[in-house]
Amino acid sequence: MVAVKETTERVADIAGEKYKYGFVTDIEMERAPKGLSEDTVRYISAKKNEPEWMLEWRLEAFRRWQQMTEPKWARVHYPPIDYQNAYYYAAPKSNAERPKSLDEIDPKILETYKKLGIPLSEQMLLAGVAVDAVFDSVSVATTFKAKLTEVGVIFCPISEAIRDYPDLVKKYLGTVVPVTDNFFATLNSAVFSDGTFVYVPKGVRCPMELSTYFRINASETGQFERTLIIADEGSFVSYLEGCTAPKRDENQLHAAVVELVTLEKAEIKYSTVQNWYPGDENGLGGIFNFVTKRGDCRGRGSKISWTQVETGSAITWKYPSCILRGDDTVGEFYSIAITNNYQQADTGTKMIHLGKNTRSRIVSKGISAGRAQNTYRGLVSVHPRADNARNHTQCDSLLIGSHCGAHTVPYIESRNPSAKLEHEATTSKISDDQLFYCLARGIPQEEAVALIVNGFCRDVLQQLPMEFAVEAQKLVGISLEGSVG
């Protein structure tokens, strides 16, 4: 099959260029001493000028973490992580005094974000998107702050929030993902460096998309960001995060925690386009992405909606979840997880129905190519008080080639007889007939695969904010280059 062979060769030629975010910014960095100890925790806390209570919180987490063991239940395999052989804090030296305005930012950092397609000068920004840019362990810029302040929306690095809004942070931090929730979340609680804090006051509809762009640059360094978003009564906010990292032969750890809280009738729409370096075509390098994301629909009638497009990382371990605590609350999870070459993903969601008339919807699209393994793992749990809870789960897997795997592990627990739970699942392959049909109409192989996969993911892509949907579609195609043949 000449055509297939040529395609494979052509793609092999360009494989080196494929991950276009793989460059390194050459910039002087300040790091914590290598390894992890109480001193590391104190170092990070001191660097952030944190109040005493925050340091205590971190130290408590660190002590607990030392007694915990890494979870092994996920369907992912990787060599043991040496937690002492990494840096836990790295910041550009030029950022020692956080720049007051964009003019003061190190031009090299500005250049980096420009190359990533995230221009930080406000005049150049896409209309209606405010950005917080996190470079390794620190936030380097936050745009549109003044405009957001006018309507009372707080959008700032979490390190700043700890100093400036301690009451809000104390009230909510760790209340959705407790300090001891799991090994990686506890590690994050001890050493988290930066991330985004958002507070939307009562009745305010946030006037623009909020977005954080995470960039890992330094080598041998983990990124541990912490994001906390609170939507007060009757408010609405749409938030998007993007992630990239340089190409390296080593594995780097990224262990984030995201907590969302919605009060009565509030709504948070949280979208992720995760494109960490996935490793090369032989499985060398790539980010270990061990992330805990959870939302608490605390107030009656509130809603949390997660949308994720996961194309990067060597290993993904991630379950954005909703606790439907208030009556009449709604939780949604829309996911596209694409694995190619030797990538492994174990991802899904938990929908915990506690309140009455709570509703949840899960749409998961897993695409597996090359020698990748892709697992959907999900829990729908209906508690005794949750009268008339409803869930609909749709879980579709698409296989490309015959060396990859797709796995579905749904858990369903119902302790209330009035619950209505539906689960639908399909597994399919891109058929030769479908590919040939596209080819015969003049659409080359790579483009045909991208077209078919985008069709498969359509229900989820439609959930993304419009500004990002087009980018995500392209990303779907790029991630699968070289997957057929």
Next chain:
Amino acid sequence: MSMLEIDDLHVVVDGKEILKGITLSIPAGEVHAVMGPNGSGKATLSYTLAGRAGYEVTRGRILYRGEDLTALKPEERAAKGMFLALQYPVEIPGVVTLNFLKTALNAQRRARGEPEVDALRTLKLVREKATALKIGEDMLKRPLNAGFSGGEKKRLEILQMALFEPKLAILDETDSGLDIDALKLVADGVNMLRAPDRAMLVITHYQRLLSHIVPDRVHVLAKGRIVKSGGADLALELEQRGYEQVAAA
């Protein structure tokens, strides 16, 4: 000029020789029909002409407008103006029909070095062609062929033919699964596209399509060979006497 020139074509599929020396020539402006019973090699002929992987030409050659096609990929053949209307158009869930048409049109244009057309222009082009085939906007907004009736699928094939304006169109059992009304609609669509600079190869089992699309020549395919050629009357003779008798004669 000959649009298509097939010379002593032998084709092997899964190690088995299916076409055993086919010779056929279609001049520009003509419509030829290839008729044959099940297992005669009709589908193999159409897939081979379109360049499908797994259909290996072991002997002979195919010239399209004087150019040897053997080394060309299916998408390259399409860009050069060949079109295959499939017997079983496939469903592609989630891919909106109009988007598919635009993607295909632009892929062909790109390959020919022509500028791409935007969504609005595509819609305009498609609308012009769609009306005659009674294809409504709602059909264009649905995922490609997903849940389409047999007639809708075949009409969409003809719509694509009209949109891409090929020089050589191969219609593989376009009549299968159609009722009388749908057949007439599809045949009218095809007849509208008959042109002095375009050739067509209509592959069919039954004569009925050929009373609507009257061919210039009819070839009878049996066991991988063309056993008889004639004018449009040959199709009627086949219908009356059956393949076995005609092939034996």
